[in-house]
Amino acid sequence: MYEVLEEKGKSSLILPGEYGYELRRMVWNNSIDKKPACISVCESEEDVVQAVKFAKRNGLDISIRSGGHHVAGFGVCDGGLMIDLSNMRKVTIDENRQVALVDGGARAGDVDKETQKFGLAVPLGTVSKVGVGGLALSGGIGYLRGKYGLTCDNIIAARVVTNDGDILDVNEVSHSDLLWAIRGGGGNFGVVTRFEFALHKVGPKVFTLDVMYDYKDAKKILEKFNAFVLNATDDAIAINLIITVLPPAAFLPESLHMKKVIMVTGVYTGDIEDGEEAFKPLQQLATPIIDQSMVMPFTQVQNKLDKMIQEYVNVYGTSLYFQELTEEVTDAILSKIDSAPVPSVLFQLWALGGEMNRVASDATAFAIRDAKYALLVDTMAMPGEDEMCELWTDSVYNRLLPYSHKRASYLNGIGQGEGLARLAYQENYNRLVQVKKRYDSDNKFRHNHNITPD
Ligand SMILES: Cc1cc2nc3c(=O)[nH]c(=O)nc-3n(C[C@H](O)[C@H](O)[C@H](O)COP(=O)(O)OP(=O)(O)OC[C@H]3O[C@@H](n4cnc5c(N)ncnc54)[C@H](O)[C@@H]3O)c2cc1C
Structure with missing residues (x-):
């Protein structure tokens, strides 16, 4: 615990009993009452890198909280480090490239608000407070699914912080195996600090x-x-x-x-x-x-x-x-x-x-x-x-x-359950295991519908 206190000066770590701890460990599903060893409130990609490295040095599991809406409460864990992305909600529209750059803690409403200024949209879900992070990484079924596909189909690139604290630019040419995996494979492979989504003409x-x-x-x-x-x-x-x-x-x-x-x-x-x-x-x-x-x-x-x-x-x-x-x-x-x-x-x-x-x-x-x-x-x-x-x-x-x-x-x-990931990923499961082995072989990112490296 001394190291935690020492590190506390360098980043925004919140410990049990401190101001904000009780509020930040709450997720949408109130039946989840998990108590992390500490919570890192990240404001930037660099904060995420420091948080992941800190977890590694201290042998802590990591849970990643974006919008906190998963029914299984995966955003919070007992005794590990909770990486709280809920202050990272910036959304930028690149009209020329027709893409939206979306921080890993943004909510669906943050994205719709910015994209609709240009008569554009990313296919998201149907409730504005839900986090884009969880939604996109495990699918994303909203009103635009029939015309423009799932949210995950529209991820064209991402910045991912791995369990070593490396920052990866993920796209069709760089780490394309990881791009394939985060299009539906959940938060199993690292912390997505920024998504790049394709935009489509919708509305107003x-x-x-x-x-x-x-x-x-x-x-x-x-x-x-x-x-x-x-x-x-x-x-x-x-x-x-x-x-x-x-x-x-x-x-x-x-x-x-x-x-x-x-x-x-x-x-x-x-x-x-x-x-x-x-x-x-x-x-x-x-x-x-x-x-x-x-x-x-x-x-x-x-x-x-x-x-x-x-x-x-x-x-x-x-x-x-x-x-x-x-x-x-x-x-x-x-x-x-x-x-x-x-x-x-x-x-x-x-x-x-x-x-x-x-x-x-x-x-x-x-x-x-x-x-x-x-x-x-x-x-x-x-x-x-x-x-x-x-x-x-x-x-x-x-x-x-x-x-x-x-x-x-x-x-x-769906809440946590034995074998659910394997059934949902069907023939893709074994390939996901290979990607998991490459990017998270010690399964630091396990608070999700887990793809185990072994
Ligand atoms: C009220 C409500 C309405 C909903 N409506 C829809 C809907 O219309 N369509 C639909 O498809 N789904 C819908 N859902 C389900 C929703 O997609 C999931 O609950 C989703 O996981 C929520 O994402 P979150 O970021 O809020 O959740 P969190 O609990 O914060 O995260 C869920 C999982 O994703 C991982 N994760 C989140 N962000 C990141 C990141 N940046 N990097 C790496 N991993 C990350 C977390 O570690 C965790 O495992 C709804 C849920 C609720 C509660």
């Missing part, structure tokens, strides 16, 4: 779908939704179906408090008029309770779900991919929803396809390129409900596993 206004239906029509809605997805164009593969019980929140009319509903949300990524036409079937899946579909600025779409998201609650999350919503799958999903032990469950079905599925399964580390749906389930537990919620979330996984596509999960949406 888009047609957005936002229809709410009564859960009583669930079966019919899922059937029709599936029929739409199977024939959807790239511009329309930007739709999510969400089943939840609405909270008694002030922004909702009282008549909707605690009502079980199905929401169908999306963005048409082509012309506005075409979107109004194309999404009509999704506005008529049953009799809507509310239909707020409208034209709105893309930046507003990207913030729209924020108010639905609770911060610092205990959450248990699971995920699986599917090929089709057959009657068997639909019945299994609905039977699990009907048996939920608490109302605060979020069942999301994201339609997949278009550009994200045109990428060959071995072209990037992200291997699942032929699924039609990603299912993500989050169960929010109130005090005293944790064990019950965790068990039930596991039971959703086990019940749906036999129907899933390749038994694989979207790693950004």
Whole structure:
């Protein structure tokens, strides 16, 4: 511990008991209560280099926290060094090259704010506070997936600090094996201090779908939704179906408090008029309770779900991919929803396809390129409900596993679990192990869906 104190003068290390320690070790999932030996609050790439070298000298594990939103709480670890990137959020747009330079701790909203000034966008997720770091490194499924692919498909270069504290320029010609690996392989290989993303023309206004239906029509809605997805164009593969019980929140009319509903949300990524036409079937899946579909600025779409998201609650999350919503799958999903032990469950079905599925399964580390749906389930537990919620979330996984596509999960949406990385990376797993051996042979970066060097 003396060395920690000595080093403290040189960088912004925070120790247990010191100001900021309790706040900085908190992550979005409040059920995670891990206590790092120290936290390094990095302001620059040089700070990251010093932090990594410090961890190496002191034999400490490293966890990397960007937006802190992973449901498994990978950003924080017990007894190791937490590298906190949350102050590194700079975003610069190079209009000539049509690229965005994004610091490793930026949030999705930071990027959208800057890119939309130029009528451009990086494909990101649908909640503005989520960190770009975790999102991009393990996939990134947002409204632009059908037209422009996953976030990880749009990483064209990066600066990576390795476990020796070396800074690598990673691109198609330099360390191209690492570029391949960070396009989906998570935070396994080093700290990404800066991403370079391809930019695309989007907005500034888009047609957005936002229809709410009564859960009583669930079966019919899922059937029709599936029929739409199977024939959807790239511009329309930007739709999510969400089943939840609405909270008694002030922004909702009282008549909707605690009502079980199905929401169908999306963005048409082509012309506005075409979107109004194309999404009509999704506005008529049953009799809507509310239909707020409208034209709105893309930046507003990207913030729209924020108010639905609770911060610092205990959450248990699971995920699986599917090929089709057959009657068997639909019945299994609905039977699990009907048996939920608490109302605060979020069942999301994201339609997949278009550009994200045109990428060959071995072209990037992200291997699942032929699924039609990603299912993500989050169960929010109130005090005293944790064990019950965790068990039930596991039971959703086990019940749906036999129907899933390749038994694989979207790693950004599932808690820690044995063998999940291998299933998600499929044939790419062995190649990822080789890259891991080259860049992190002693597995310093293990607080993630881990690819073990052995
Ligand atoms: C409210 C909410 C909404 C979401 N919406 C979407 C969505 O629309 N689409 C989608 O695809 N996913 C979505 N997700 C899932 C999200 O992609 C993951 O939670 C993601 O890991 C969050 O990234 P983060 O940087 O905030 O998380 P963190 O917990 O900070 O990091 C997650 C992992 O990534 C690693 N990591 C992060 N940054 C770096 C870096 N710079 N260098 C190296 N490793 C790094 C960390 O070590 C850790 O292992 C959502 C999650 C939440 C909670």
